[in-house]
Amino acid sequence: MAKVVQVGIIGFGLSGRYFHTPFLSVNPRFQLAKIASSRPEAVRDFDTSIGWVATPEELFADPEIDLVFVCSPNETHVAYARQALEHGKNVVIEKPFALSEQEAIQLLDVAQQNNLLATAYQNRRWDSDFLTIKRLLDEGALGTLIDYECRYDRFSPVNLQAHSWKEQPAVGRGNLYNLGPHLLDQALHLFGRPDSVQASVRIMRPGSQVHDYFDIKLGYSDKIVRLESNLMMYQNQLRYSLHGTEGSFIKGGLDPQEERLRQNLLPNLPDWGTEPEDRWGTLYRNGGPERIESLPGNYMPFYDNLYDVIVNGATPNVTPADIQQLARVIDLALESSRTGRVIPF
Known part of the structure; x- marks a missing residue:
């Protein structure tokens, strides 16, 4: 058994x-x-x-x-x-x-x-939008990628009555530690170790006691990689902008899994992770704009891999090297924001 x-x-x-x-x-x-x-x-x-x-x-x-x-x-x-x-x-x-x-x-x-x-x-490796972007890059749909921008914005004004620990000042609090790991892990998963890190980490919301904005540029010799998140963005539709030598891909909206989980739906439904058509991205090439159906998202592969690691000795999807590299980028982002310098990796 x-x-x-x-x-x-x-x-x-x-x-x-x-x-x-x-x-x-x-x-x-x-x-x-x-x-x-x-x-x-x-x-x-x-x-x-x-x-x-x-x-x-x-x-x-x-x-x-x-x-x-x-x-x-x-x-x-x-x-x-x-x-x-x-x-x-x-x-x-x-x-x-x-x-x-x-x-x-x-x-x-x-x-x-x-x-x-x-x-x-790192569940966001299995978001519908990120899986779709990976497929387009693997297929060479954009040619050689030269510019990658990912945003994860929210409209989350400070609620002083909520008494959330996430809004209390302490080491390790704030948006860089909250949404930052999602954006950073995706970029590092796609592009690997950067040459440098340049960042601005700030407080933007009235009454906020923790940093709620970051803009991080990962330095690569052949492409621009920019990651940004702002918790004071009322219109927060834009997620990804990718530009290559043969095309561009623009994508908005969030993977639907979180909203379905919050509705107490379980991830064994037959259409789990299927993204609504109004969230599909658009591919721009010589032939004109083309709507690209998103691949379905599903976080279950993360858990299946955990089982295989523990029981069968498989390699974890999120490796120690991945973890250390991301932690280093956050350290360097904070140093860059504090000093105003571009920090070598």
């Missing part, structure tokens, strides 16, 4: 409740055994068969747990992941994986010493 991986989750907010739990609950190779949360009623409302514990330590102490998802506030990620690894658990860490490259290296070393998996949750 095939092994079923026993899973524990720390935190049952947006990430734990709406991203991981639905995928784990419909994948027969995983058993969601326990959730450590301050909201026991939310756990029971989702599924009464899932065990609830009040503290991460209770979860670590369970010898049956094979894999722990760390979905707690940013500054707790490394400490909880280290404890999990020291208790013999594999770990998946929500963004950010760590608050610095040095922390990331130390945590990855602990995982390696214990022959365990420590990886980062």
Whole structure:
């Protein structure tokens, strides 16, 4: 009989409740055994068969747990992941994986010493728009790519009554650590190690206590790569602008998976991840504009790969080298913004 991986989750907010739990609950190779949360009623409302514990330590102490998802506030990620690894658990860490490259290296070393998996949750590699862009680039539809811009904007004014930890000033808070890892991972996945990093990281929203805007330019000798996010953008349709020697591709809208997960839909529906036609991108070439049907998004391959790594010794989709490289870019982006310099990688 095939092994079923026993899973524990720390935190049952947006990430734990709406991203991981639905995928784990419909994948027969995983058993969601326990959730450590301050909201026991939310756990029971989702599924009464899932065990609830009040503290991460209770979860670590369970010898049956094979894999722990760390979905707690940013500054707790490394400490909880280290404890999990020291208790013999594999770990998946929500963004950010760590608050610095040095922390990331130390945590990855602990995982390696214990022959365990420590990886980062990079679901946006399986967004419909990004999968479509990868296909177009692989097919050479734009010729040689010379300019890549990706935006991830929102209109999120500061709500002082919400008391969200994400809006409280602390090390590791702010949009660079929240949406930044998505944009950076996609670009690094496509183009590899940059030569340099240039960035502006700022506060734009009235009343904000955390940085909510970033503009990062990754230096490559043969192309322009720019990543930008602003939480004060009322019109935030534009996502991707790609320009090559033989064409351009412009794409708006967001992958539909998150909105469907927030509607309590489970990712075992036959049309899961199919993007509405009004979000399809347009390819511009000599023959005129052409609407390009988006490939369906699906985050499940991330979880299938986790199983293969833990049970069959496969290579993780998000490798230690990927994690360290991204953490270094964030460090350099902050240094560049602080000093106004272009920082060599």
